[in-house]
Amino acid sequence: MVKTNELKKIVSKWKDKEGNLIMVFHEIQNKYGYVPRDVSMKLSEMLDVPLARIYEVLTFYNYFDLKPPGKHTISVCMGTACYLKGANELLKKIRDLLNISEGETTEDGLFKLNVVRCLGCCGLAPVVTIDEDVYGKVQKEDVPDILAKYTKEKQNA
Numbered sequence: 099m100v101k102t103n104e105l106k107k108i109v110s111k112w113k114d115k116e117g118n119l120i121m122v123f124h125e126i127q128n129k130y131g132y133v134p135r136d137v138s139m140k141l142s143e144m145l146d147v148p149l150a151r152i153y154e155v156l157t158f159y160n161y162f163d164l165k166p167p168g169k170h171t172i173s174v175c176m177g178t179a180c181y182l183k184g185a186n187e188l189l190k191k192i193r194d195l196l197n198i199s200e201g202e203t204t205e206d207g208l209f210k211l212n213v214v215r216c217l218g219c220c221g222l223a224p225v226v227t228i229d230e231d232v233y234g235k236v237q238k239e240d241v242p243d244i245l246a247k248y249t250k251e252k253q254n255a
């Protein structure tokens with residue numbers, strides 16, 4: 099939850115600068131990982147900008163997230179080496195298992211799925227990372243077990 103005082107501070111810092119709406123969103127997203135709806139509503143009042151305009155800006159730039167980030171970030175490498183070794187199959191498997199597309203977060207907030215270009219370890223292609231963990235030479239059959247490590251962790255919490 100973003101406190102009104104914090105928001106006022108951010109707004110006053112950017113209020114008179116050009117492109118202030120974007121800069122305010124950047125600060126909010128850096129701090130909270132996304133731009134919550136209640137913040138958009140407060141900003142609409144504070145900056146006297148219609149809420150529809152705020153959402154127009156937020157949805158135009160892919161950079162801004164409107165939902166909280168997933169607890170774990172899955173990155174599937176689609177760089178050339180990984181692509182040639184079947185990264186597409188992995189991506190499809192993950193999408194199917196989690197029922198989300200790239201850039202989305204699962205309903206339970208556990209996973210966010212990203213597609214990236216070359217993680218710098220092409221010798222291990224195809225590569226998938228989950229947070230700081232690197233999985234190399236991944237086969238689509240391995241995907242359920244890999245994901246299970248993180249879902250089990252949730253069940254045991």
Ligand code: FES
Nearest residue numbers: 175177180217220
């Ligand atoms: S292309 Fe995937 S790690 Fe380089």
